[in-house]
Amino acid sequence: MAQYPVNMDLRPKVDAFFDEATNTISYIVQDPTSDACAIVDSVMDIDYAAGRITHDHADRLIDTIRQRGLTLEWIIETHVHADHLSAAPYIQDKLGGKVGIGANIQLVQDTFGKIFNEGTEFQRDGSQFDALFQDGDTYTVGHMQGFAMFTPGHTPACMVHVMGDAAFVGDTLFMPDGGSARADFPGGDAGTLYDSIQKVLSLPDAMRLFMCHDYGPNGRDIQWETTVAEEKANNIHVGGGKTREEFIKFRTERDAQLAMPRLIIPSLQVNMRAGEIPTDQDGNPQLKVPVNKL
Numbered sequence: 001m002a003q004y005p006v007n008m009d010l011r012p013k014v015d016a017f018f019d020e021a022t023n024t025i026s027y028i029v030q031d032p033t034s035d036a037c038a039i040v041d042s043v044m045d046i047d048y049a050a051g052r053i054t055h056d057h058a059d060r061l062i063d064t065i066r067q068r069g070l071t072l073e074w075i076i077e078t079h080v081h082a083d084h085l086s087a088a089p090y091i092q093d094k095l096g097g098k099v100g101i102g103a104n105i106q107l108v109q110d111t112f113g114k115i116f117n118e119g120t121e122f123q124r125d126g127s128q129f130d131a132l133f134q135d136g137d138t139y140t141v142g143h144m145q146g147f148a149m150f151t152p153g154h155t156p157a158c159m160v161h162v163m164g165d166a167a168f169v170g171d172t173l174f175m176p177d178g179g180s181a182r183a184d185f186p187g188g189d190a191g192t193l194y195d196s197i198q199k200v201l202s203l204p205d206a207m208r209l210f211m212c213h214d215y216g217p218n219g220r221d222i223q224w225e226t227t228v229a230e231e232k233a234n235n236i237h238v239g240g241g242k243t244r245e246e247f248i249k250f251r252t253e254r255d256a257q258l259a260m261p262r263l264i265i266p267s268l269q270v271n272m273r274a275g276e277i278p279t280d281q282d283g284n285p286q287l288k289v290p291v292n293k294l
């Protein structure tokens with residue numbers, strides 16, 4: 001395992017923005033010693049039935065950054081999301097910043113390039129992104145150093161991003177009473193997800209963990225922040241010392257019963273292009289629906 005440059009003395013300011021339509025949480029992460037910030041996992045709004053794209057959620061992040069006079073340096077995607085669209089290009093157009101994702105995006109582009117029958121003009125080399133992170137890669141947000149942890153399993157390109165004492169776990173973990181994300185998408189693997197979760201749980205106990213999703217299980221209010229210690233003790237899928245075999249059995253049986261996410265078809269087409277909407281031969285934005293391919 002890579003040696004990660006953990007720095008628990010650095011406490012970034014983290015603001016969360018919950019998206020009710022997709023149960024996604026987007027974050028603004030601010031360097032405590034400068035005006036620099038990063039966004040993790042932005043959301044673009046879609047009314048899929050109407051084919052209508054809007055930007056209310058992203059505008060909340062943009063307005064906040066402008067009101068505080070911050071400089072946006074990074075727009076990070078923890079992975080290619082299958083349940084919401086990224087607003088990375090819209091935000092970059094307004095505020096700048098570099099869009100980064102895990103280097104294995106190339107595998108995801110290759111898989112879904114085939115499923116969506118994309119032509120040769122669709123590059124499968126990750127070149128739509130400004131940065132492709134490898135395990136342990138570091139970057140800076142002002143004076144604050146962040147790093148990427150390779151955490152495949154939910155998808156083959158998932159990364160957890162750690163900035164100071166705050167880790168953005170993407171879809172490796174949910175809140176302790178929510179468990180873990182599914183591992184049955186193409187390139188996903190339950191055993192690999194278990195191993196990645198152990199990596200996250202090997203971070204310091206006091207590390208703040210920020211979820212990408214919360215569904216308010218059992219009627220509780222939406223939450224998005226916990227700690228490594230709480231997850232280790234209480235996570236219903238991996239806490240309390242559950243074994244890899246137990247996890248694989250449970251995860252595989254559960255995944256077999258899950259329906260496809262409502263927005264998987266538009267999400268994959270947009271997110272594998274770093275948030276750009278594909279176009280038809282005349283240059284008009286257009287999404288496809290491949291039949292019986294997922």
Ligand SMILES: [Fe+2]
Pocket residue numbers: 079080081082083154171181
């Ligand atoms: Fe996901």
